[in-house]
Amino acid sequence: MITTTRPDVDYKGNYTQTQAAKALGVDRHTIARYVKKGYLKCKVRRFDQKTVIPGSEILKLWGGMCI
Numbered sequence: 001m002i003t004t005t006r007p008d009v010d011y012k013g014n015y016t017q018t019q020a021a022k023a024l025g026v027d028r029h030t031i032a033r034y035v036k037k038g039y040l041k042c043k044v045r046r047f048d049q050k051t052v053i054p055g056s057e058i059l060k061l062w063g064g065m066c067i
Helices: 017-025 028-039 055-066
Strands: 053-054
Touching: 017 028, 017 053, 017 055, 028 053, 053 055
Parallel strands: none
Antiparallel strands: none
16 A cells, blocks of 8 residues: 655655655555556666666655545
8 A cells, every 4th residue: 555645755866666665655566566567667877777767756656546
C-alpha cells in the first residue's frame, strides 16, 4: 500500500528503484512491477547505466493512487 503522506522527493530529482520504494512506502520489487506495467517511467543514466525514476513520476504515481 502506497503511503498516504506526500513523498519527500524533489520534482526534478532522479531516484533509484530502492529510493523510490522507500519514498512511496513499498518494496523495490513493487516499483519494478510498476515500471514493467507502465505506471512509472524510468530513464537510464548515461555515466553508470543505472535505471532511475524521475521525482516527477514518483509524485504523479502517488497523486494518482492517493488522491
